[in-house]
Amino acid sequence: MNTVTVNASKTYDIRIGSSLLSTLGQEAAKLGKAQKVCIVSESNVFPLYGNIAENSLKGAGFQVTSFVFPGGEQSKNGGTYLELLNHLAESKLGRSDLIVALGGGVVGDMAGFAAATYLRGIRFIQIPTTLLAAVDSSVGGKTAIDLPAGKNLAGAFCQPSLVLCDIDTLNTLPESIFLDGCAEVIKYGILYDPELFSYLETTGPDFDRKKVITRCVELKRNVVVEDEFDTGARMKLNLGHTIGHGVEARSNFELSHGKSVAIGMAIVSRASNCPDTGRILLILQKFGLPDTIDYPIEDIYAYTLSDKKRSGSTVSLIIPRAIGDCAIVPTPVETLKSFIQAGL
Numbered sequence: 001m002n003t004v005t006v007n008a009s010k011t012y013d014i015r016i017g018s019s020l021l022s023t024l025g026q027e028a029a030k031l032g033k034a035q036k037v038c039i040v041s042e043s044n045v046f047p048l049y050g051n052i053a054e055n056s057l058k059g060a061g062f063q064v065t066s067f068v069f070p071g072g073e074q075s076k077n078g079g080t081y082l083e084l085l086n087h088l089a090e091s092k093l094g095r096s097d098l099i100v101a102l103g104g105g106v107v108g109d110m111a112g113f114a115a116a117t118y119l120r121g122i123r124f125i126q127i128p129t130t131l132l133a134a135v136d137s138s139v140g141g142k143t144a145i146d147l148p149a150g151k152n153l154a155g156a157f158c159q160p161s162l163v164l165c166d167i168d169t170l171n172t173l174p175e176s177i178f179l180d181g182c183a184e185v186i187k188y189g190i191l192y193d194p195e196l197f198s199y200l201e202t203t204g205p206d207f208d209r210k211k212v213i214t215r216c217v218e219l220k221r222n223v224v225v226e227d228e229f230d231t232g233a234r235m236k237l238n239l240g241h242t243i244g245h246g247v248e249a250r251s252n253f254e255l256s257h258g259k260s261v262a263i264g265m266a267i268v269s270r271a272s273n274c275p276d277t278g279r280i281l282l283i284l285q286k287f288g289l290p291d292t293i294d295y296p297i298e299d300i301y302a303y304t305l306s307d308k309k310r311s312g313s314t315v316s317l318i319i320p321r322a323i324g325d326c327a328i329v330p331t332p333v334e335t336l337k338s339f340i341q342a343g344l
């Protein structure tokens, strides 16, 4: 097992390894004070792993309740959130009790936002079960739900008390969802780590999961510690995301997030004439990820402009200068269209 410690506004450990789910009870007990635990999960994940989590918690003496909602992004809304808060209140969870988020990014965001707001904040444990959640959403304390006007529009910064990343849970992930997470893994290589990038070039998707997840978590931890509240360095994590979000929204969310980010990374690499563009396109191909899309430029431009990261007349794009070296470049909206066109 590897441990990465995050020293943000709260200090906590992220454990990465095999068979960690069955240690949940003893790990939760080490956090102290809690008597009740609510497992928050969803309809695809709970049948696979709910029992192990529940038995481990009961074995450690906790009273356990669970809240399971239908899997998928469409559940990450205000209705599910209020149902969850009501469940916590009816189950009489107190301020010293615990929430466990068992699932991918949707569960982590929902459970985390409930933990941030129920009784003005209670502690929670993240158990990420997708690659994306393991390397990204479970690290750093961003929590949110979607509103009808857009994704992640209501949320809070709230660090977990512990993250248990049991890599065995990734074995049941459908391949396409695993590959979506790989887009984020490749992103860390382009942003910060030429060695990680070279390693991934040799392995493709068959990489050593413990080693690569640990490295990605360390890299994200470093950024979160430097810029917990996302006002500077953390923006770099948006590599491929600004234009990727435009593509994802244009597809009416039929194109997955990971594939959209892959296309976004390829577009900014080509448009900025990054000397490593060839390597970036090749690695995307090796991981079965797309590097372009056949949508009209006007559409991609319009959807990219509606991204919430726009500030006034500029959009901050993350531009690769080389593998391991990227810059935040405020781009005037007037030049954005020709920039995207150059990268398609």
Ligand SMILES: NC(=O)c1ccc[n+]([C@@H]2O[C@H](COP(=O)([O-])OP(=O)(O)OC[C@H]3O[C@@H](n4cnc5c(N)ncnc54)[C@H](O)[C@@H]3O)[C@@H](O)[C@H]2O)c1
Pocket (backbone or CB within 6 Å): 042, 044, 045, 048, 071, 072, 073, 076, 103, 104, 105, 106, 107, 109, 129, 130, 131, 132, 133, 136, 137, 138, 139, 140, 141, 142, 143, 144, 151, 152, 169, 170, 171, 172, 173, 174, 177, 180
């Ligand atoms: N908070 C953050 O910092 C942050 C960062 C990135 C993304 N996000 C959010 O994360 C969400 C996307 O996360 P995701 O890609 O994990 O999506 P997800 O949670 O919807 O999981 C993807 C799919 O995999 C299934 N699944 C999950 N774990 C499984 C397992 N072990 N075995 C079999 N099936 C499994 C789910 O049921 C779902 O169908 C989005 O809502 C996004 O906004 C948050």
